[in-house]
Amino acid sequence: MSSDPWGRVDEAGTVYVRTADGSERVVGSWQAGSPDEALAYFKRKYDGLVVEIGLLERRVQTTDLSAKDATTAIEHLREQITDAHAVGDLDSLAKRLDKLVESVEARREERKVQKAKQADEAKHAKEALVAEAEELAQSEQWRAAGERLRALVDTWKGLPRLDRKSDDELWHRFSHARSAFSKRRKAHFAALDAQREEARKAKERLVSEAEALSDSKDWGPTAARYRELMAEWKAVGRAQREHEDDLWNRFRGAQDVFFKARSEIFAERDAEQAENLKLKEALADEAEQLLPITDLKAARAAFRAINERWEAIGHVPRDARPKVEGRMHAVERAMQDSEEAEWRRTNPEARARAEGLTGQLQAAVDKLKGQIETARSQGNNSRADKLQKELDGRQALLEQALKGLHEFGG
Known part of the structure; x- marks a missing residue:
């Protein structure tokens, strides 16, 4: 008979394994060789189980083996250990499997928490995409908004699915926003195409008239009509490219x-217009000598005489016209400013209003001063301070009104 700490072989060749509670279980029989060879054979069976458990432990620790597959593998090994035809510390192997179960359960909970977190992040991400899509649905930046919506679709596809109800609801809102934008964009460009077609027809008519006028010798009216045609052209808008x-x-x-x-x-x-320019420049010089205006009546009469001579001269070269006319207009504006200032100074209605306002403010100031003096004498400093603030405001208004009245010479 041969024995081992974890098993033995009796005289009949029956091989036993010792369990943790000290009892024995038959694992096989051996007739072909010595008892030591029998124990060695069944110990190799045990070593095979050790290797399998070690491999499973590493898979659980180092790979993405699912909890379901890991549990199935553990139960399969547990059955093998329970009925193992092997000699060794089978109880320690069972304990290793128990620890492995704990590890798998911990990973299961960890993945559950992680999955819940990922689902929550995905939900928030999709809600953000929906909110942005709904905002873009109202945009009129057709190209930029369209490109952004396409990018949002790609982003959506890269996110994990949620529970069916939540995912379907968010996708419905997202899809509706895209459809609304597409519908608005389609309507916009359809209307734009219609406008451009109308613009093309209108411009065809303008071109026909312009071509018909091209050999006209009626210089003034025809040039005026061309200016009108140009204004109409600009107002029509663009035709198709x-x-x-x-x-x-x-x-x-x-x-x-x-x-x-x-x-x-x-x-x-051109020669005549060049001479006209010299004459008008001389008149502009003469008009500018009236500035600054000190005698409005005399200046007005002098400017009127200068302007009559100006009007009698005729045209000047087109490129010189703005400058020389601008000089005359500047003198004319100065004349108008002086006239307005004179009118404001002598306007009896405005003066009466200014005097009335000044009188009202002066009366209010005098009244407040009396009220303040009374309050001080009664020891009511709080009311006096309050009235003083009101007095300060009224006095500021009075000073402004007096200044305005002074402009009328009052």
Whole structure:
């Protein structure tokens, strides 16, 4: 008979394993060799179980093995240990499995908490996407908002699903916001296309009229009509891109034909206009000598005489016109300012209003001073201080009113 701390072989070749409570269990029989060889064989069976448990422990610790699969593997090994045909400390293996169960359960709870956290984060993320999508649905930044909505869809796809009810509700809001934006954008561009088609038709009519006028010799009215046509062109808005440039080139080309012909006719007038410019510059010099205005009546009469001569001179070169006319306009504005100042100074109604306001404020100030003096004499300093603040305000208004009255010479 041969024995081991965890098992033995009796004379009949029956192999036993010792359990933790000191009892024995038959694990097999051995007839082919010595008892030591029998124990060695069944100890190798035990070692195989040790290896399997060690492998499972490492998988639980180092891989993403699911709790369900780990539990199944543990139960399978537990069955093998319970009925194991092996010699060794089977109870220690069972305890290792018990610890492994605890580890798996801890990981299960950890993953449960992590999954709940991830679900909560995903819900908040999707709610944020929905809120942004609903805000973008009202945008009129069609390109930027459209690109952003497409980016939000990609972000949504990258987030984990929630519970079915929550996910469906959020997706419905998200999808509705996108649909609302698409509908508004489609309506906008449909209306824009219609407007551009109307603009094309209107510009076709303007081009036809411009081309018909291009050989006109009625310089003044035709030039005026071209200016009107240009104003109408600008008011119409843009046509479709493929038509706009061609229409503009035709429209501008027709004007160029007319204005080129007119310029050739007007070229002979350039010398006369240059002489007119010298005369008007001399009149502008003369008008500027009236400034500053000290005698409004005399200045007004002198300016009127200068302006009559100005009007009789005729045209000057177009590029010089703004500057020389601007000088005359500046003198004219100074004249108008002086007239307005004189009117304000002599306006009896305004003076009467100013005097009335000044009188009312002066009466109020005098009354407040009397009330303050009374309050002080009665020892009511609180009321006196309050009245003093009101007096300060009224006196400031009175000073302002007196200043205004002074402008009337009062």
